[in-house]
Amino acid sequence: MTEAIKIRVENLFFSYRNRLILKDVNVNFAENAITALTGPSGVGKSTFLMTLNRLWENVSDADMSGAVEIKLQGRFRDVYAPAMPVTELRKMVAMVFQAPNPLPMSIHKNIAFPLKLAGERNRKLIEHKVEHALRMANLWDEVKDRLNDDARSLSGGQQQRLCIARALTLEPEVLLLDEPTSSLDQASMAAIEELLVGLKDRLTILLVSHYLEQVSRISDHIVTFDDSTVVS
């Protein structure tokens, strides 16, 4: 790989209730690129994503060994080091899930939520960042006149772009997406693909996708999982 590396994974093993799911995964991911993670169902792609932002730590009877290093704020950091608080990590390594999961509140509050959680109280700054995140997610023009509407009144595709906007609010360096378009129609899928391509100048994107056409349309690299590990 000649591009700069953003994520280094070495000797990663993962199990649920002593059942080995990932076995000796060794892989690097390029910076400012879209890498698609593909492979058969149940092979551990979603689990792998969760090792990058430590989301699996919320799952009981799960166990992991190995090293994950991500270049954050300009230097490689051990994601599992005691000096890396998980809340800080998840600000920098954000995640979007398969089904859109807007919070039961207004469009504006959905986007402002991570800022408020992070302790931001400056209303002007919050307004600015909400607009910026919605613009980055190509949603601003569609919602700017209805920011106080319940987010659940948006279409499925708009809800997923809202979730991407929410993930972008704290300006992460890495965006993990787990089959983000699988519940959406073609037009919404196309809107999200366009949005991801537009984002890679500022972010490193890892995308689990089953759609081979999508993978060939937007990914710069493909990492294939099979037999509990990365095979290509």
Ligand SMILES: Nc1ncnc2c1ncn2[C@@H]1O[C@H](COP(=O)(O)OP(=O)(O)OP(=O)(O)O)[C@@H](O)[C@H]1O
């Ligand atoms: N919380 C859990 N507890 C126990 N086993 C789990 C848990 N989550 C996932 N698994 C199992 O781990 C294996 C890998 O699941 P994972 O969802 O990571 O695969 P995947 O490649 O992303 O699959 P898909 O493409 O279908 O989403 C599966 O056999 C799954 O049943």
